Amino acid sequence: MARGHHDIGGLPGAGAIEAADHPLSDWEILADAINQALGARGVKRTDEMRRAREEMDSAAYRDMNYYERWVASMEAILIEKNILTKDEIDQKLAEFESKWGEP
Amino acid sequence: MSDDHGHDHPKHELSYYAKRIYAMRDLLIEKGVISEKDIQCQIEYQEARTPANGARLVAKAWVDPAFKARFIADPKAACQEIGIDATAINEFVVLENTPQVRHMVVCTLCSCYPRPILGRPPDWYKSFNYRQRSVSDPRGVMREFGLELPDEVEVRVHDSTADIRYIVMPMRPAGTEGWSEDDLAKLVTRDSMIGVMDALPSLPE
Amino acid sequence: MTPASGRFNPGDRVTVKFEDRPGHLRTPWYVRGKHGWIERVYGDFLNPELLAFGKDGLPKKTLYLVGFDYDEVFGTGQGPKDKVLVDIYDHWLEPLA
Numbered sequence: 001m002a003r004g005h006h007d008i009g010g011l012p013g014a015g016a017i018e019a020a021d022h023p024l025s026d027w028e029i030l031a032d033a034i035n036q037a038l039g040a041r042g043v044k045r046t047d048e049m050r051r052a053r054e055e056m057d058s059a060a061y062r063d064m065n066y067y068e069r070w071v072a073s074m075e076a077i078l079i080e081k082n083i084l085t086k087d088e089i090d091q092k093l094a095e096f097e098s099k100w101g102e103p
Numbered sequence: 104m105s106d107d108h109g110h111d112h113p114k115h116e117l118s119y120y121a122k123r124i125y126a127m128r129d130l131l132i133e134k135g136v137i138s139e140k141d142i143q144c145q146i147e148y149q150e151a152r153t154p155a156n157g158a159r160l161v162a163k164a165w166v167d168p169a170f171k172a173r174f175i176a177d178p179k180a181a182c183q184e185i186g187i188d189a190t191a192i193n194e195f196v197v198l199e200n201t202p203q204v205r206h207m208v209v210c211t212l213c214s215c216y217p218r219p220i221l222g223r224p225p226d227w228y229k230s231f232n233y234r235q236r237s238v239s240d241p242r243g244v245m246r247e248f249g250l251e252l253p254d255e256v257e258v259r260v261h262d263s264t265a266d267i268r269y270i271v272m273p274m275r276p277a278g279t280e281g282w283s284e285d286d287l288a289k290l291v292t293r294d295s296m297i298g299v300m301d302a303l304p305s306l307p308e
Numbered sequence: 309m310t311p312a313s314g315r316f317n318p319g320d321r322v323t324v325k326f327e328d329r330p331g332h333l334r335t336p337w338y339v340r341g342k343h344g345w346i347e348r349v350y351g352d353f354l355n356p357e358l359l360a361f362g363k364d365g366l367p368k369k370t371l372y373l374v375g376f377d378y379d380e381v382f383g384t385g386q387g388p389k390d391k392v393l394v395d396i397y398d399h400w401l402e403p404l405a
Binding site: 010015017018019021022024025027030031034036037038041050062067071072078084088089092 | 117118119120121122123124125126127128129130131134136137141142143144145146148149209211212213214223225226227229230231232233234235236237238239244247248262294
């Protein structure tokens with residue numbers, strides 16, 4: 001074992017703080033709201049989401065942006081709880097793709 | 104805010120995970136796990152939370168010593184008193200800055216933040232750089248935000264790892280005697296309530 | 309806040325256990341093994357190490373605000389009075405004589 005990829009307080013090598021904020025995209029606002037809604041409905045707990053982010057591949061954790069990590073952790077927990085399957089999500093995405101493919 | 108966040112459709116140029124959240128939304132609604140209305144309510148709830156809530160609390164505490172005492176002793180009750188809904192916070196703690204002591208808040212493990220009061224945290228608060236450096240180089244971080252502190256001031260960095268949510272009460276700037284609460288609140292920035300800077304010394308242009 | 313069931317009182321000197329095990333651990337690495345003191349007792353809370361795995365989080369654990377001198381945690385480099393304060397659960401702490 002070693003310290004987790006999320007447990008970064010005090011690690012050397014961090015650069016300057018970038019104070020600029022980016023306006024949230026629609027998908028980020030949606031991800032935020034779905035996460036809160038699932039919590040409000042008692043479907044999952046914040047601690048489970050954090051654990052899912054800790055269990056991610058470390059390179060993926062570093063490379064994803066903030067709400068990408070949220071989406072990935074929501075997917076992991078919803079699959080773990082047998083609420084969704086990866087196939088269902090993939091299939092839904094394929095439906096979107098076929099709509100986009102229409103002239 | 105446009106009202107189509109719930110019902111908009113994914114676009115081709117979205118990233119892998121951005122597309123997936125739209126797929127998950129549709130599936131969760133189809134299965135009745137959550138509703139469209141749940142999502143809309145959460146978006147509206149979050150849009151209604153802004154740093155202006157914290158600024159109102161701080162400005163009132165500056166002008167009203169009895170309120171300040173209640174704000175420190177029981178922050179959730181103080182919120183209720185002026186119509187701010189803090190019920191979503193488990194425990195809420197106010198950290199009072201003084202000429203001798205400055206507080207700064209971070210969550211090194213994730214991004215814990217008093218969202219029910221201040222809204223969503225800024226990007227920099229969630230950044231790896233801040234999470235890494237805030238605990239080991241708080242003075243360097245404050246310097247980047249324009250606050251240079253002498254050695255004799257005590258810096259207290261709070262790493263919020265659990266159910267407690269912290270808000271810093273910055274000091275009231277000198278020369279603001281007699282100001283209205285509304286004007287004082289304009290000096291209380293989001294970043295001053297995270298503690299990386301003091302309140303503004305004068306009204307922003 | 310609810311009365312706390314934990315072992316420590318404000319002012320008690322404590323050492324943070326150096327544990328390195330699988331699971332969802334809310335005690336940051338940088339304070340493990342470090343000496344500090346109980347600054348404040350927050351009360352009993354559901355245990356996040358269990359909540360993270362879909363369990364009920366019981367029994368509750370007492371949560372403390374634990375203070376550390378900056379120098380104890382990171383060595384010199386900041387102000388002489390600077391402190392780091394971390395919220396830590398009872399089972400991560402040992403009494404320090």
